[in-house]
Amino acid sequence: MSVVDIDRIDVFMAVRRAERPARRAAFSLALPLIAFLVLAFLAPILYLLVTAVANPETRAVLPRTLAALESWHGVSPPDEPVYAALAADLKAAKDGSTAALLGKRLNYEISGMRSRVLSAARMVDQFEVGPYKEKFVALHKDWASPDVWAVIKRNGASLTPYYLLTALDLRQAPDGTLERAAGDQAIFLNVLGRTLFVAGLVTLFTLLLGYPVAYVLTIAPKAIAGIMMLLVLLPLWTSLLVRTTAWVVLLQSNGVINDLLMALHLTSEKMQLIFTRIGTVTAMTHIQLPFTILPIYSVMRSIPTTQLRAARSLGAGPSSAFWRVYAPQTLPGVVAGCLMTFILSLGYYITPALVGGPRDQMVSNFISVYINRDLNWGLAAGLGGVLLVVTLAIYLLFLRLVGADKIKLG
């Protein structure tokens, strides 16, 4: 290494040393936010993703049984040692009252398993000595079913694809192959499709309504533009719940809109507006409008007025100048605004719950039901995980289609 090189490295190190306090200061300013994001955003998402595949119940309650099942081949019912282990596990479970958890978990995959496990746990104290096999089978013939034992053995794994598969209307047959879920349980793809459809519809409406508003905002005189901007922003400053409730008041059978339509003799009967798809989409469009308008407006404002003038001077008529020169330049804002509204709409929960009908509930509503009512966190996490993946996929697709540099959020 020559002297020059060493000098250069010294200079390089000196520059780094000199810059270090500034770098540290900048980083330390961002530190509270980074910490907050990790705790409030990244950690919950990670927890959710883990919950979607976590499978602790069977391993916790039936450790001996699972060990005994190791050598089971899976065709005929298992032998006596397995039943003895099951009896021992259930006795322990009864003491720790964890049998209900196991019953609930197995019930997801084989209906009826909850009561079978609970009654077995209740009766197991009377099974003083073996052989246990006949006693369990006498309790219920399912205990002799290889399918039941296959499911128990499969759930000995610490991770399960069950929740994610259910969220996609798939199930694992006892022999391990994938199959479509039964008709009455295959609802989630439908819900996901509905969620995407409603979000798409809301995005389309906000774009159709918002684009002209953004344009007027850019060309209006300052005073008028200021007032218009206030009107656009006002909904953002009102709580989502308040706005949704306002729509309930407006849309209900004896609400303002129906009264108005009746007074104008546009309809002779009250229209069903609330608890319908129309109500959901209307309320969501209203709430989402600012999110679509603002990015479009910010991009439009950066387009010099001379662009349209130049097009006109070169021979383009007003509409040709707009569509050939102006509109293409607003694309980054349109993409950003639509993406924002679409992604936010995918996660809507309160508005469809209050304004929508039973057939308008979105994925988020089901997630909430599974968390609050059914206490099936695994399935809630599975649905959440699927929604997260779909959202990311759509985002990446947009990036691919229009290019990352074409998205301007502000």
Place this chain on the structure above:
Amino acid sequence: MNFSQKVSVVADVPADALVRFEGVKKSYDGINFVVKDLNLNVRRGEFLTMLGPSGSGKTTTLMMLGGFERPTLGHITLDGKPVERLPPEKRNIGFVFQNYALFPHMTVAENVAFPLRYRGIKGAAAQQKVQEALGRVSLDALGNRRPAQLSGGQQQRVALARALVFEPSLVLMDEPLGALDKQLRERMQIEIKQLQTSLGITMVYVTHDQSEALTMSDRIAVFHDGRIQQLADPETLYNEPANRFVASFIGENNTVPCTRLGAEGDVAVIRMGDGSTFRAAGTDAVGADGKVTMSVRPENIGLAAAGDRPHVNRFAGKVREVFFLGDHMRLTVEALGGQLVTARIPASRSRSFASGDDVVLECCVSSCRLLEA
């Protein structure tokens, strides 16, 4: 009625006038007029510059000619036809905007081809015209680039090519060189002027840069306060400013208040603030009580030479400031009854000045111009 009006308009237009402004006024609020009573003929094939400070009405005038603003009153005719109500796309006028207004989502070639599509020129014919236009501004090789990938000077050239490709009879430019650095600006001035001459197009150019106007123009219209203060070729404008505004706006000028005593042939006799008598060109300027202003450029004031000389105004003063500028020196001298007069004299190693020195200066009678007070 319409017919007779048309005839009278045509009869008034000089044969070489391409554009004619007739009593044009423009107001946005109905109270203040940005353009007040504009009468101007643009001759076929000339390079006419509208020069003035910002807010003088020059850009508004250009926008009215381009079709982006409508005159509040008055008429604009293009090639003998009234155009006040004609939208810009129907005027067939090339327009180069400040900051170029190139379309960022199109390549250079697409930008230049843009006006051709509206004139029914397609395919190979269009391609050839685009190549020709780009060749004219020496950008043949950059047709596939996007405007953002070009330097400021190159973008300027593309804008020029785009405004020229459809062979308009008239090209308007709104401060097109404002964003370029000095060296590039000077080169572009020459290039634009050469293009205009070789293509024989009529150009109306707006700028607030007087040296740009002097370099390029056949005629300059000096705008101030919504009116044309003077319309003349660069030399006349510089040497014979019509009023105090033009005198101080174009180049540097000393304006000294004085009183008019009388005339000797075509030379006016005036009394300066210190009681001395000067002679000056321009006998027609008369103010109330004979109060007038004499203007003389710093480069026309020199150190008094030995001996008595006719046709020279001579005056003494005290040096207040001295700046050495390499080839010349700027002296600010207090003279003529407390006036500060700036003189620009060739630098010489044999004579140096300091603040407080007494000097005697002189200026030619023909370089002293009499203006209204």
